[in-house]
Amino acid sequence: MSHSSSIDLNNIVRRVSESDAVSLSWGRLVWLIGEKETPGAEQTLGVVTIEPGKRNPLHFHPNCEELLYVMEGEADHKLGDEMFHITTGDVIRIPQGVPHWAQAKGETPLVALISFSAADRKTENLEDTGDIA
Numbered sequence: 001m002s003h004s005s006s007i008d009l010n011n012i013v014r015r016v017s018e019s020d021a022v023s024l025s026w027g028r029l030v031w032l033i034g035e036k037e038t039p040g041a042e043q044t045l046g047v048v049t050i051e052p053g054k055r056n057p058l059h060f061h062p063n064c065e066e067l068l069y070v071m072e073g074e075a076d077h078k079l080g081d082e083m084f085h086i087t088t089g090d091v092i093r094i095p096q097g098v099p100h101w102a103q104a105k106g107e108t109p110l111v112a113l114i115s116f117s118a119a120d121r122k123t124e125n126l127e128d129t130g131d132i133a
Contacts, residue, residue, distance in 0.1 A: 011038035016047055022133045026054035027109065029133050035119040044116035048102075050075065055103030057127040064118035066094040068102070073110035075102045099126055 014032045021028045027050040031037050034044035044064070050056060050073075058078070068077070074087040079100045086092055086102075094100050096117075104110040125132045 011040075014038070024056070024131045024133060026056050026131075027051050027104075033119075034116075034121065041119045044119055044121040046114050047071075048110075048112050048114050050102055050104040050110040050112075052104050052107055052109060055101050057125050057132050058099050058101045059123050059125045059127075059132050060097055060099045061094070061116065061121060061123055062097055063120070063122045064116045065096050066117075066121075067115040068092050068094065069113040069115075071111045071113060073108045074105045075110045075112075076105055077102045 014037065016030050016032065019030045019032055019037075021030045027048065029046055029048050031044070031046040033041050034046075035041060048056075048068075068086075069091040070086050070088050072088060074085065077084045077086050077092055077100065079092065079094060080098050084092060085105075102110065102112075123132055
């Protein structure tokens, strides 16, 4: 039985190279899958790039868990009161509601795949400085 009649086939394959990047003071985000990008999606997926020495603001997600998989580079990742060093090939699970940030270490940007358990990922910024998307 085919279910393709209920799927918008225009939003099945998305490419980073063909998606708009959101530029931020610390790097950029490219959203590939989510409620806005692909109506009907049940998750959010994107690619984050954090420039060397920079970090995103302390924030949390009130409605979903996040997985961050490091594709290139390395970072110190603050998760609650703990600090973790993550590098290429590592994945970190960020539980719903836990404050966190990542700071790129070394001389190359951190490039990571970010996945959220909700299509309408929400973000609450906990710092006055720094932008977040």
